[in-house]
Amino acid sequence: MNDSSAVQFGAVTIVLLLVVFYGGTYAISRVIRKKKENADEYMTAGNKIGFGISAASMTATWIWASSMYASASSGYEYGVSGPIHYGLWGALMILFIYPFGKRIRSVAPKAHSIAEVMYARHGRSSQLMLAGSNVVGSVISLMSNFIAGGVLISMLSPFNFIQGVLAVAAGVLLYTLWSGFRASVLTDFIQVMAMLGAVAVIVPFIFFAAGFPAAFETGAQNLTPAQGSFFSSEAFLGQGAPYIAAVLAYAIGNQTIAQRLFAVREDLIKPTFLTATIGYGAMVIGVGMIGVLALYLGFEPSNGDVNNIIPEMAASYLPGILLAVFFVMIIGALSSTADSDLAALSSIMMADVYGQNVAGKEKANPKTMLFIGRLTMILASAVAVAFASLQLNILDLLVFVGALWGALVFPVLASFYWGKVTNKAFTTAVIAALVIFIPVRFELVPLVGPLGILVDILSAVGIAVILGLMSFGFFGLRVAKIVAGAALLLSAPFVIGFLHDYATLSASLVAYAVSTLVCYFMSFRQKDDFDFSLIRKRTGDFDESEDEDTVVAEAADAPGAADRSAVAIDDSPRSSGGSASVPKKEDN
Amino acid sequence: MSVGIVTLTAYSLVWPVLVAVVMTIIGRSFFKEWKEAHDEGISLV
Numbered sequence: 338m339n340d341s342s343a344v345q346f347g348a349v350t351i352v353l354l355l356v357v358f359y360g361g362t363y364a365i366s367r368v369i370r371k372k373k374e375n376a377d378e379y380m381t382a383g384n385k386i387g388f389g390i391s392a393a394s395m396t397a398t399w400i401w402a403s404s405m406y407a408s409a410s411s412g413y414e415y416g417v418s419g420p421i422h423y424g425l426w427g428a429l430m431i432l433f434i435y436p437f438g439k440r441i442r443s444v445a446p447k448a449h450s451i452a453e454v455m456y457a458r459h460g461r462s463s464q465l466m467l468a469g470s471n472v473v474g475s476v477i478s479l480m481s482n483f484i485a486g487g488v489l490i491s492m493l494s495p496f497n498f499i500q501g502v503l504a505v506a507a508g509v510l511l512y513t514l515w516s517g518f519r520a521s522v523l524t525d526f527i528q529v530m531a532m533l534g535a536v537a538v539i540v541p542f543i544f545f546a547a548g549f550p551a552a553f554e555t556g557a558q559n560l561t562p563a564q565g566s567f568f569s570s571e572a573f574l575g576q577g578a579p580y581i582a583a584v585l586a587y588a589i590g591n592q593t594i595a596q597r598l599f600a601v602r603e604d605l606i607k608p609t610f611l612t613a614t615i616g617y618g619a620m621v622i623g624v625g626m627i628g629v630l631a632l633y634l635g636f637e638p639s640n641g642d643v644n645n646i647i648p649e650m651a652a653s654y655l656p657g658i659l660l661a662v663f664f665v666m667i668i669g670a671l672s673s674t675a676d677s678d679l680a681a682l683s684s685i686m687m688a689d690v691y692g693q694n695v696a697g698k699e700k701a702n703p704k705t706m707l708f709i710g711r712l713t714m715i716l717a718s719a720v721a722v723a724f725a726s727l728q729l730n731i732l733d734l735l736v737f738v739g740a741l742w743g744a745l746v747f748p749v750l751a752s753f754y755w756g757k758v759t760n761k762a763f764t765t766a767v768i769a770a771l772v773i774f775i776p777v778r779f780e781l782v783p784l785v786g787p788l789g790i791l792v793d794i795l796s797a798v799g800i801a802v803i804l805g806l807m808s809f810g811f812f813g814l815r816v817a818k819i820v821a822g823a824a825l826l827l828s829a830p831f832v833i834g835f836l837h838d839y840a841t842l843s844a845s846l847v848a849y850a851v852s853t854l855v856c857y858f859m860s861f862r863q864k865d866d867f868d869f870s871l872i873r874k875r876t877g878d879f880d881e882s883e884d885e886d887t888v889v890a891e892a893a894d895a896p897g898a899a900d901r902s903a904v905a906i907d908d909s910p911r912s913s914g915g916s917a918s919v920p921k922k923e924d925n
Numbered sequence: 926m927s928v929g930i931v932t933l934t935a936y937s938l939v940w941p942v943l944v945a946v947v948m949t950i951i952g953r954s955f956f957k958e959w960k961e962a963h964d965e966g967i968s969l970v
Binding site: 369378382386387388389390392393396417519522523526529530533534536537538540541544549550553554612615616618619620622623626629630 | 926927929930931933934936937938940941942943944945947948950951952953954955956957958959968969970
C-alpha cells in the first residue's frame with residue numbers, strides 16, 4: 338500500500354504537466370503585460386484590485402506546500418483534532434489581523450510595504466529591521482517551496498531533486514519577472530482555483546477509495562484516546578499553542594500579506610480577509626484529514642517521514658488522472674507562495690532599499706526601480722536554488738524568522754495606534770527581545786531554578802500580549818486590557834514552573850513579552866505625540882506618470898471635489914516638499 | 926452506522942464542501958470583475 342514507486346509519472350507526462358501549468362500561468366501573465374510597466378503597479382497593482390482577485394490571492398499566498406504537509410502530519414500525529422490545531426489557528430490569524438490591516442491602510446493608503454510605513458513613522462533603523470527580516474523570511478520561504486517542488490517531482494517522476502528544484506524556480510520566475518506583483522495576483526486566482534478544485538475532489542475520493550466510513554470502525558484501535566478526542570490537550574500544547582504564537586507574527590510581519598493589504602481596494606479589506614480565512618481554513622484542514630485517514634488505516638509513511646503521508650496516500654488511492662490533479666494542486670500551492678515571495682522581495686528592494694535609502698523618495702527613478710525589482714527576483718531565485726540544493730534545516734530557520742517577527746509585532750502595531758512610541762523604543766525593544774530569545778530558543782543557558790521561573794513569567798506575559806493584541810483589533814483598548822489581565826492571571830499557575838521545558842514555545846512567548854515591556858516602558862513617559870497624518874504625506878507613489886490624469890479627473894468629478902482635491906494636493910509626497918516627505922532623524 | 930461514525934464522516938467531508946463554496950464565491954466575483962473591466966476597457970490588475 339505504501340509503495341509509491343509503483344505509481345509514478347513518466348518523464349514525458351511530468352514535463353507535459355509542468356509545461357501546461359507554467360506555460361498556462363505565463364500565458365496569463367502575458368495578457369496583462371505592458372510595454373512600459375509602472376513601478377507602483379509592479380509593487381501593489383495601483384492599490385485598487387477587486388474582491389475576487391484579492392481574496393484568491395490572499396488565500397493562495399497564505400497556503401504553501403508546507404501548510405498541506407504539516408496539516409496532514411498534525412492529523413497523523415495528534416489524531417482527529419490535529420488538522421484543526423494547524424488549519425484553524427492559521428486561518429484565524431488572517432481574521433485577527435484584518436482590523437489592523439484597516440488601520441494600516443487608513444494611515445498609509447498608498448504605501449508599498451510595512452517597512453516603508455515604519456520609515457515614515459520612525460526612521461531608518463525600524464524600517465531596515467522590518468525589511469531585513471522580510472528579506473530573510475522570503476528567501477527562506479522561497480527555498481522551502483523550491484525544496485517541496487524538488488521533493489515532489491523526484492518522488493513522482495524519474496527526475497531527481499535538483500532537476501525538480503530548477504524546473505519550479507524557472508517556472509515561477511518565468512511568469513513573475515516582467516509584471517511583478519500584478520502577475521503574482523492574477524496567476525494566484527488560477528492557482529487557487531486549481532488548489533480548491535483539487536481539494537474538493539481529491540479528499541472525498543481518497544475517503545471512499547480507502548474504505549471509509551467503515552474504516553473509522555475497523556481502524557479505531559490504531560488511535561490513542563488522545564488521538565481519538567476532538568478536545569485533546571496534547572494536540573493543543575504540542576501543535577496549536579506554538580502555532581498561534583508563530584502565525585500571528587507571520588501575519589503581521591510578512592510582506593507578502595502586507596503587499597496584498599496595500600493592493601486591495603480599501604473598502605474590500607474586510608470581505609477579502611474573511612473569505613481568505615474560510616478558504617484557507619477549509620482547504621488546509623481538509624487536506625489535513627488525509628493524515629487522520631492515514632492514522633485510522635495504520636498507514637506507515639516511507640522512512641517514517643510524515644512529509645511522505647500526502648504524496649503516498651495520493652499515490653496509493655488516486656487513479657492517474659487525479660494524481661495529476663494532485664500534482665497540480667501541490668505545484669500550484671508552492672508556486673503561488675513562491676511568486677508572492679519574489680514580488681515581496683522585489684518591492685522591498687525597490688521601495689525600502691533603493692526608493693527610500695539609496696536614491697531618496699524625491700529622486701527615485703521608476704525605470705531604475707523596475708530594473709532593481711527584476712534583478713532582485715533573478716538573484717533571489719538563484720540564492721534560493723543554491724540553498725535548496727544544500728537541503729538546510731528549514732524548520733530551524735523558519736522558527737528563527739518567526740521569533741524575529743514575534744519581536745516586531747507589538748512595536749509595529751503600537752506604532753500605528755500610539756503616538757508615543759519612538760524609533761529608539763522600537764529598535765531597543767526588538768533588539769532586547771532577540772537578545773533574550775536566542776539563549777532561550779537554543780538553550781544556551783540551562784533554564785533551571787530562578788532563570789527557568791523568569792522565563793515562565795515572561796511566557797505568561799507573552800500569552801497576555803498575544804491575546805490582548807487579538808482582542809484589541811476587534812474590541813479596543815479596554816477589552817484588550819481585561820483580556821490580557823485575565824490571560825496573565827489564568828495562565829500563570831499553569832505556565833510558571835512548567836513551560837520552560839518547551840523551549841520553542843517559551844522562546845516565542847518571551848520575544849513577544851520582552852519587546853512589549855521594553856517598548857512600553859521606553860514610550861509611556863514620552864510627551865511628544867506623533868501626528869499620524871504625516872505618514873500619508875511621507876508614503877505614496879514613486880511613479881505618477883500614468884495615474885496623474887485619472888486622479889485629477891476623478892477628483893474633479895467627485896462630490897465635494899474642491900475640498901478633497903485640496904487635501905490630495907497637500908498629501909502628495911511630491912508636492913508636499915522635503916519636510917513632509919522625509920522623516921527627520923529625531924522624528925518619532 | 927453509529928453516531929460517532931456519522932460525526933467523523935461529516936467532520937471529514939465538510940471541508941471539501943466549504944472549499945467548493947469558497948471556490949464558487951471567488952470564481953463568481955472574479956468573472957464579474959473581469960467583465961466590468963472588459964466592458965470599461967481597463968486592465969483587471
